[in-house]
Amino acid sequence: xxxxxxxxxxxxxxxxxxxxxxxxxxxxVRLENGLTVLLLERRDFPTVSAYITFRVGSANxxxxxxxxxxxxxxxxxxxxxxxxxxxYAAEKPLLDKIEQLGSRIDSLKNDPRADLxxxxxxxxxxxxxQAQHKHYVVKDEFSRIYAENGGVGYNAFTSKxxxxxxxxxxxxxxxxxxxxxxxxxxxxxLREFYVEREVVREERRRSYESSPSGLLxxxxxxxxxxxxxxxxxxxxxxxxxxxxSLREARDFFEAYYRPANMIVTLxxxxxxxxxxxxxxxxxxxxxxxxxxxxxxAREPQQRAEKRVKIRFDAEPSLMIAYHxxxxxxxxxxxxxxxxxxxxxxxxxxxxRKLVIEQQLAGSIDIFGAPGSRYPNLLVVSATPLFPxxxxxxxxxxxxxxxxxxxxxxxxxxxxxARKRLITDNLRSLRSNGGLARLLSxxxxxxxxxxxxxxxxxxxxxxxxxxxxxxxxxxxxxxxTVVQLQREVx
Amino acid sequence: MRIIWCIFAILVLGACSLPQAAAPVRPxxxxxxxxVFEFPQVQRARLSNGIEVYLKEDQDLPLIELxxxxxxxxxxxxxxxxxxxxxxxxSLATGGAGDYTPRQFEEKLANMAVDMRVNSDxxxxxxxMSLHQRDLRESFALLALLLRQPRFDAERVDLACKRLxxxxxxxxxxxxxxxxxxxxxxxxxxxxxxxxxSQLSLKNIDRDDLLALHRTYxxxxxxxxxxxxxIKLDKLxxxxxxxxxxxxxxxxxxxxPPQLVKKPQKGEVFVAVKDIPQTTxxxxxxxxxxxxxxAMALRVANFILGGGGFNSRMMREIRSNRGLAYSVYSYFxxxxxxxxxxxxxxxxxxxxxxxxISLMRAQMQELIDNPVSEEELRVAKESLINSxxxxxxxxxxxxxxxxxxxxxxxxxxxxxxxxxxxxxVTVTDVQRVxxxxxxxxxxxxxxxxxxxxxxxxxxxxxxxxxQRVELGIE
Numbered sequence: 001x002x003x004x005x006x007x008x009x010x011x012x013x014x015x016x017x018x019x020x021x022x023x024x025x026x027x028x029v030r031l032e033n034g035l036t037v038l039l040l041e042r043r044d045f046p047t048v049s050a051y052i053t054f055r056v057g058s059a060n061x062x063x064x065x066x067x068x069x070x071x072x073x074x075x076x077x078x079x080x081x082x083x084x085x086x087x088y089a090a091e092k093p094l095l096d097k098i099e100q101l102g103s104r105i106d107s108l109k110n111d112p113r114a115d116l117x118x119x120x121x122x123x124x125x126x127x128x129x130q131a132q133h134k135h136y137v138v139k140d141e142f143s144r145i146y147a148e149n150g151g152v153g154y155n156a157f158t159s160k161x162x163x164x165x166x167x168x169x170x171x172x173x174x175x176x177x178x179x180x181x182x183x184x185x186x187x188x189x190l191r192e193f194y195v196e197r198e199v200v201r202e203e204r205r206r207s208y209e210s211s212p213s214g215l216l217x218x219x220x221x222x223x224x225x226x227x228x229x230x231x232x233x234x235x236x237x238x239x240x241x242x243x244x245s246l247r248e249a250r251d252f253f254e255a256y257y258r259p260a261n262m263i264v265t266l267x268x269x270x271x272x273x274x275x276x277x278x279x280x281x282x283x284x285x286x287x288x289x290x291x292x293x294x295x296x297a298r299e300p301q302q303r304a305e306k307r308v309k310i311r312f313d314a315e316p317s318l319m320i321a322y323h324x325x326x327x328x329x330x331x332x333x334x335x336x337x338x339x340x341x342x343x344x345x346x347x348x349x350x351x352r353k354l355v356i357e358q359q360l361a362g363s364i365d366i367f368g369a370p371g372s373r374y375p376n377l378l379v380v381s382a383t384p385l386f387p388x389x390x391x392x393x394x395x396x397x398x399x400x401x402x403x404x405x406x407x408x409x410x411x412x413x414x415x416x417a418r419k420r421l422i423t424d425n426l427r428s429l430r431s432n433g434g435l436a437r438l439l440s441x442x443x444x445x446x447x448x449x450x451x452x453x454x455x456x457x458x459x460x461x462x463x464x465x466x467x468x469x470x471x472x473x474x475x476x477x478x479x480t481v482v483q484l485q486r487e488v489x
Numbered sequence: 490m491r492i493i494w495c496i497f498a499i500l501v502l503g504a505c506s507l508p509q510a511a512a513p514v515r516p517x518x519x520x521x522x523x524x525v526f527e528f529p530q531v532q533r534a535r536l537s538n539g540i541e542v543y544l545k546e547d548q549d550l551p552l553i554e555l556x557x558x559x560x561x562x563x564x565x566x567x568x569x570x571x572x573x574x575x576x577x578x579x580s581l582a583t584g585g586a587g588d589y590t591p592r593q594f595e596e597k598l599a600n601m602a603v604d605m606r607v608n609s610d611x612x613x614x615x616x617x618m619s620l621h622q623r624d625l626r627e628s629f630a631l632l633a634l635l636l637r638q639p640r641f642d643a644e645r646v647d648l649a650c651k652r653l654x655x656x657x658x659x660x661x662x663x664x665x666x667x668x669x670x671x672x673x674x675x676x677x678x679x680x681x682x683x684x685x686x687s688q689l690s691l692k693n694i695d696r697d698d699l700l701a702l703h704r705t706y707x708x709x710x711x712x713x714x715x716x717x718x719x720i721k722l723d724k725l726x727x728x729x730x731x732x733x734x735x736x737x738x739x740x741x742x743x744x745x746p747p748q749l750v751k752k753p754q755k756g757e758v759f760v761a762v763k764d765i766p767q768t769t770x771x772x773x774x775x776x777x778x779x780x781x782x783x784a785m786a787l788r789v790a791n792f793i794l795g796g797g798g799f800n801s802r803m804m805r806e807i808r809s810n811r812g813l814a815y816s817v818y819s820y821f822x823x824x825x826x827x828x829x830x831x832x833x834x835x836x837x838x839x840x841x842x843x844x845x846i847s848l849m850r851a852q853m854q855e856l857i858d859n860p861v862s863e864e865e866l867r868v869a870k871e872s873l874i875n876s877x878x879x880x881x882x883x884x885x886x887x888x889x890x891x892x893x894x895x896x897x898x899x900x901x902x903x904x905x906x907x908x909x910x911x912x913x914v915t916v917t918d919v920q921r922v923x924x925x926x927x928x929x930x931x932x933x934x935x936x937x938x939x940x941x942x943x944x945x946x947x948x949x950x951x952x953x954x955x956q957r958v959e960l961g962i963e
Contacts, residue, residue, distance in 0.1 A: 044549065045882050046526055077799075082515055139809055143799035145517045148868045150524075150875025154798075170878050172524045179516035198812030202767065206815050206836045210765040212662050313764050314662035315655075346583070347592075347599035359648060362655040385655050416600055423602035423621055426550055431883050 023452045026439065027272055033288040035259035037279055038439050038448060040267045042432060046171040048268030049153075049432040052181055053164040053440040055263070056256040056292045058234040059371060065248040067200070067236020070158040072249045074196050076165070077156070080187040083141040083180075088189070091136035094129055095191060099246050101126040102194050106243055126194070137191065142180055149173045153433065158234055160371030162444040168433055171269040175278060182282035185257060193246050201242060204235050212314035213381075216484045221370050223308050224321045224377055224480040228299040230370050258289020265440040267432040295374060299323065306480040316485040318390040320397065321369070321377040324473050328450055333457050334469040335378050339366045340417040341409055341466075342400065343380075349403075350380075354396050360388045361396075372445045378473070390483045398476075405470035408463040418458050425454070528904065529881050531891045534726040537734050541713035543892050544722050547884035553625060553718035554885045557616040557636065558892055561706035564611050564681045564746045564826075570694050572653060572686025577699050578609040579649040581616075584641040587634035591645045594631065603628050611682070612746070612825055613896065614706070622719045626728065633732035636707060641699050654688050658962045661761075664769040664937040668834070671759055671958055672773045675933040676830060680749055687963050710738045715892040717884035746826050754931040758947050758955040760940040768842040768938030769834070772849060774928055776831040778824035779897065785910040786918040787821050787926060792869040793861055793919065794852060794927075795819025795833055800868055802852050803833065813837050813845050821926075825897045831926065842943045843950045846934065850951075856923040860916045874908045 027039040058069045081088040105122050108114040146154045146167055156165045165184075169177055208214040218233050225231035235241070264279060302323055325331045342350045343366040354361040362385045369379050384393045428434050442448040532544040563574040582605065585591035598605055604619040616635065620628040661667045670685050677683025716725055754774065777784060788796075795803035795818045807817045819833035833853075837845040881887050894903055930952070936943075940957065947955040 042549070044547070044884075045529075045878075046524055047878060047882050134810075139805050140799040144868055147797065147800050147872035148517075148875065149521075150872070150878065152876045152879045168879065168882075170524045170526075170875060172521045175519055176516055176521070179514070179519060183516065192809070195810070195812040199808055199815055202813065202837060203815035205765075205767040205838060210664055210767045210769075210836070315659045345599050346595045356648065359651065362652055362659075383655075383659075385651060386658055416602075420599070420602040423552075426552055426621070427604075427619060429550060430552070430885075 026448065028448075029276060031259065031280060031284055033259040033284060033286055034262075035279075035283055035286070036263040036443060037276065038263065038265040038443060039270075039272045039275060040265075040435065040439070041270060041272055042267060042435075043269050045432075046269050047168055047432060048171050048174055048177075048266055048270055049166070049168045049436040050174070050177050050181075051164055051166045051263075051265040051436045051440040053162050053263045053265070053444045054257055055162055055261040055444050056252075057159050057161045057163055057371070058232060058236075059160045059229045059295050059374065060256070060292055061229065061232070061252075065244065065252065066232050066240040067234075068244055068248050068252050069163055070235050071197065071200055071241065071244050072190075072252050073156045073158045073163055073165075074200060075190040075193060075249055076184060076188055076253075077140070077142060078191045078196070079138070079141055079189055080183045081189055082183055082187060083145075084138050084189065084191065086136050086138060091133065091191075094133040094136070095189070097129050098126065098133060098194070101129060103245055103247075106245060110243070130194070133191075142184070145176070145180065149176055151176075160230055160234060161373040162441070164437075164440060164444075166433075166436070168268075174266075174270060174275065178278050178282040182286070185283075185286060188253065190246055190249055190253075193249070197241060197244060200235065201238060204233075204238060204241060207235070208233065212312050212317060212484055215310060215312055216317055216319055216482055217369075219308055219310050219484075220319045220321050220379065220480060220482045221377075223306050223482060224323070225299055228297050228374060229295060230299075230374060230376070256289070256292050259283070259286050260289045260291045263440050263443045265436045265443070267436040267439070299375060302478050302480075305476050308480070308482045310482065310484050311486065312484050313486060314484065315383070315386075316390050316483065317383045318381070318393060318484070319482050320380045320394070321480045322379075322473050322475075322478050323375065324378050324469075326372055326374060326376050327446060328457070330457075330461070330465065331469055331473070333461050334465050335368065336421060337414065337417045337458060337461055338404065338466055338469065339368075339378070340420050341413050342366055342404075344417065344420055349400050350397060353400055354382070354393060355385075358396060359385055361385055361393050364397075390485070394481065401470060401474040405467060405474060407467075409466055411463070414461075414463055414466075418455075421458060422455055425451075524878065526878055529887050531888050532722045534722060536709070536726070536730050538709035538736055538738060540709045540729070540733055540736075541892075541895070542726055542729060543713065543715040543888050544720070544725055545717040545884040545888040546719075546721060547717055548719050551622045551719050553620050553622055553716065553720055555618040555620075555629075555632065556715045556885070556889050556892065557632070558713050558715070558896055559614040559616070559706055560612065560711045560742065560744045560896070561614050561702070562610050562612045566681055566684070568679065568681075568684065569690060570698065571681075571684045571690040573694050573698060573702065574609040574614070575686060576646070576649055576653055576691065576694055577702050578607045578614060579653065580641050580646045580699055581614075581635065581639050581703075582607040583649060584639060584645040586631070586640055587638045589631075589634070589640075591640070591642050594635075597627070597631060601628060603631075605632075612744070625720065629728055629732055636712070636733070637736055639703060641696055641703075643696055646696050646699065650691055650694070653686060653691050657686060657688050657691070660685070660962065661763070661960050664763060664765060664767075664836075665834075667761060667763070667960070668769045668771040668935045668937045671761060671935045671937075672771050672830070672832070672933060675757065675759055675935065676773055676775060677749070678752075681747060682749075682827065682829070689963060704739070705742050708739050708741075709733065709736050710741055711744075713892050713896065715885075715888040717888045749827050754928065756931045756933070756951075756953040758934045758936065758951065758953050759958050760944045760947070760955060761935070761937045761958045761960055762940040763937050763960075765938055766839060767836045768839055768936055768943070769836050770842065770846055770849070771935040772819075772833040772846070772932045773830050773935070774932055776821045776824070776829050777926065778826065778828045779899065781823075781828075783918075783922045783925065784821075784823055785907075786914045786922045788873065789866070789869050789911060789914045790856060790861075790919045790923050791819055791821055792873065793865050794856055794923075795849075797869060797872065800872065802855070803835075803849060806852060807835060807837075807845055807848050811848075813841050813848075817845075817849070839939045839942050842936065842938065843946060846936075846951060850929040850932070853923075853927045853929040857920070857927055857929075860920050863916065866914070866916055866919065870911055870914060873911045877908055880904070 029037045150170045154167045362383045364382045534542040566573045585594045601624040606617045608615045795801045817835035822829040
């Protein structure tokens with residue numbers, strides 16, 4: 001149950017799927033209720049990777065419920081009316097009582113005029129009812145059932161654009177997955193909410209507030225966007241998390257976790273017709289629901305460089321972000337190729353210049369972030385090599401960008417980058433899990449067939465396109481720079 | 490696999506005969522056909538000079554993966570040159586080979602989109618390569634050059650050293666890495682397992698040390714090569730024989746590690762101050778090595794304690810019941826040649842630091858004091874047994890696992906008997922090994938966070954002496 005930085009994963013895939021005979025092997029079926037099913041049989045090992053993805057993520061939240069997509073993802077591991085309880089009917093009144101007390105506490109705790117004695121009393125009552133409720137809870141039953149049946153990698157992740165629930169199982173246990181996951185969608189019970197909210201606050205402290213790279217990344221995204229909801233952290237700010245309500249979680253679940261927004265992806269050792277019947281049987285009765293509305297907020301053009309310095313007890317590091325269009329635009333393919341030409345390997349331009357020749361930087365990396373459905377960012381991440389500074393590294397990066405904007409890259413560099421992208425794509429197909437992830441991922445933000453014509457698309461990009469991209473996007477007024485260091489003047 | 494089709498056919502028929510309004514069936518009451526599973530076969534060959542070759546052929550994609558494993562590693566770093574093996578690995582990977590300068594070598598790899606990595610582990614070096622099958626000959630030729638004639642270009646060695654020094658400068662940036670380093674030092678002290686490179690120890694290393702290390706360890710009898718992907722065994726061995734067959738053997742290096750001196754255990758708390766809102770907690774004590782007859786019982790016991798994710802007691806008590814952490818776990822790192830550590834780790838808000846340590850220790854004590862339930866034991870054992878099939882889920886891990894088991898001289902039937910051994914573990918075994926190996930009062934405890942807010946209460950709350958660790962980057 002992790003928040004995921006999707007950027008790195010959304011950059012790639014290819015025609016070599018075709019070459020490898022895989023594209024024809026993906027079977028796409030739409031059930032009557034709108035559920036999208038992607039199946040790919042691979043009979044080498046007796047296992048199956050199963051992904052369920054919803055086309056909804058933190059970008060679909062509003063100001064009042066930021067962080068709810070991720071918190072809901074946690075809550076959906078708490079069981080159903082069937083699992084996770086000794087007796088749902090007896091448990092239900094206590095759940096209602098807990099919600100009632102919890103929401104009163106939440107409304108009072110932010111009110112400076114609230115009577116502290118009343119608040120303390122409510123908290124005691126809540127603790128008391130939670131203790132009573134505990135007698136009905138069967139802890140982590142999904143997890144227990146999957147584990148004893150040999151499931152591995154039982155997890156979920158939330159991104160800006162989507163939320164995914166995944167597991168890999170021995171091939172003979174696929175019906176178990178269908179039974180558990182359909183039960184979760186039909187009968188979810190969001191129990192132990194107020195405790196889980198604290199877990200998410202700990203997750204936030206761990207992944208962002210105590211981690212220099214997490215903190216830097218969060219500051220970068222929050223600074224780069226002014227209007228688009230991509231600016232909010234997936235996990236939410238601390239004050240968001242501690243005020244999220246059960247009602248908000250439930251509403252989000254009921255509105256969006258529906259077949260109209262849902263993609264089931266299975267890769268592994270199974271027989272497709274039989275599996276389709278299984279899926280129909282377990283998921284076919286879900287009501288279709290409505291599609292998640294598109295985010296209408298549009299990021300206005302940036303007109304000046306944004307610059308942020310943050311203080312943290314760590315050696316200096318740097319991230320620079322440039323706004324750019326997202327897939328499947330021609331510009332996005334340009335960004336893929338430039339990423340490789342600039343920082344894909346030890347022979348790439350920035351690595352060669354900054355790390356090997358000038359020895360200004362210890363590391364340099366480029367990736368796309370923070371989501372893929374809406375216009376996003378090309379992010380450069382670097383650390384200076386002592387005694388050099390982030391300022392020197394920055395200047396050297398801009399010098400290389402200026403070269404890209406004025407001189408054409410060589411045919412050799414371009415064809416090398418194409419080859420690298422295509423081969424890396426092949427590598428990501430090796431495991432069932434990797435393949436399931438790619439298919440569900442692309443299906444969620446667009447269409448998985450994006451993968452199929454990828455090679456053709458990048459073969460059409462010319463050196464002049466790359467130069468035009470650099471001229472247009474890799475400019476000072478379009479960038480956000482965040483530096484992390486011990487002391488900030 | 491026909492049997493899968495049969496399973497689904499039966500279930501679908503069952504579904505048709507069920508009325509729509511039937512009482513819901515609990516998923517854990519479903520019945521399943523047994524999984525048909527055969528141990529995947531790894532092909533083997535030996536080159537004329539003794540190089541062991543392993544292959545798991547896999548024609549699904551036009552890719553080939555290779556892992557060369559060479560005995561050696563950080564366990565043999567001299568104290569005053571700690572970091573030698575790391576610098577060696579980095580310089581080997583970047584220093585060029587044969588007639589190729591570093592830049593030419595890198596260009597060649599880049600032109601073929603070959604991925605190449607060199608790692609230094611405790612007892613071995615590994616050289617990994619991932620390539621497209623069309624580049625087989627040229628990539629393997631580069632690999633052979635790197636193994637036999639690395640250049641260790643002086644400027645690149647210098648750069649590699651600077652970058653490792655930068656790593657030392659950054660070693661306190663992330664609390665978990667910092668805590669792990671302090672833990673190793675607390676337990677192993679000046680043994681190689683406890684040391685970490687310093688700016689000084691890295692500066693003590695020169696290019697001649699790298700050349701000498703290469704001469705000592707890089708030779709055919711100390712090398713094995715595991716390959717998976719789109720290639721046949723006869724083609725693979727012919728090519729490797731051609732490229733590496735003429736490589737002569739020297740004196741086989743001594744791979745026995747420096748002895749560990751057993752010291753009396755005593756509980757201690759080390760506090761490293763860092764201004765972050767969450768404390769990283771790490772508990773550690775000496776653990777076991779692979780030949781320990783209790784290894785399987787400990788695996789089961791640790792699953793129940795903190796290794797089984799949401800099915801473990803630590804996770805249940807600290808995260809799920811109390812919301813005090815996002816991540817909490819424990820493990821026994823089974824040492825290949827020397828006993829390694831038992832570790833348990835967690836992060837929690839500064840204010841709950843001592844409460845969480847007490848809860849973690851209480852879970853250890855509980856496993857000692859009381860037998861686990863038959864149900865807990867069953868879940869742990871079935872999980873370990875039924876997920877075993879995933880050890881064979883991809884070709885390269887199948888072949889490198891075989892390579893590793895041989896290198897560390899595991900019994901030939903280790904994999905074949907794994908499930909039986911797990912299955913044989915009893916409630917009594919779990920309590921016995923918990924009592925023997927877990928010592929909650931003798932733990933080394935490392936805490937990274939706002940120490941000033943809790944360190945004064947440590948002795949009274951935990952009953953252990955406490956000291957501050959000064960963090961340096963020397």
